[in-house]
Amino acid sequence: MSETSVKTHAGSCHCGAVAYEVDVGLDGLVECNCSHCYRKGFVLAFAPRSAFRLTKGEGEMTSYFFNQHKIDHRFCKTCGVQPFGYGVGPDGAEVAAINIRTLTDIEPWTWTAQRVDGRSF
Numbered sequence: 001m002s003e004t005s006v007k008t009h010a011g012s013c014h015c016g017a018v019a020y021e022v023d024v025g026l027d028g029l030v031e032c033n034c035s036h037c038y039r040k041g042f043v044l045a046f047a048p049r050s051a052f053r054l055t056k057g058e059g060e061m062t063s064y065f066f067n068q069h070k071i072d073h074r075f076c077k078t079c080g081v082q083p084f085g086y087g088v089g090p091d092g093a094e095v096a097a098i099n100i101r102t103l104t105d106i107e108p109w110t111w112t113a114q115r116v117d118g119r120s121f
């Protein structure tokens with residue numbers, strides 16, 4: 001992910017109960033085939049936790065944990081959309097994993113993502 005492409009983006013769940021802003025670049029997007037990402041169709045961008053701002057809906061979300069419980073997958077209690085998750089990177093730094101399909105300020109299909117074989121990890 002190149003630093004030069006980092007921009008502020010806005011996103012939300014489907015019903016609008018949960019909204020956020022994040023400073024993130026949209027190159028280096030990842031589509032993963034693990035049991036969770038694949039089911040939900042995620043296209044992910046990763047940002048430092050400090051670059052992520054929840055603007056609405058802290059009380060409107062539920063958390064989903066599985067496997068090693070390292071990632072706090074947040075989804076809207078009302079519409080079920082999962083806009084993001086909180087996790088910890090390999091270097092121990094807190095990150096936000098953004099489901100870029102929930103960004104409201106980019107056109108669909110204007111992005112490309114690398115397929116990552118998460119299933120084999």
Ligand SMILES: [Zn+2]
Nearest residue numbers: 013015076079
């Ligand atoms: Zn919602």
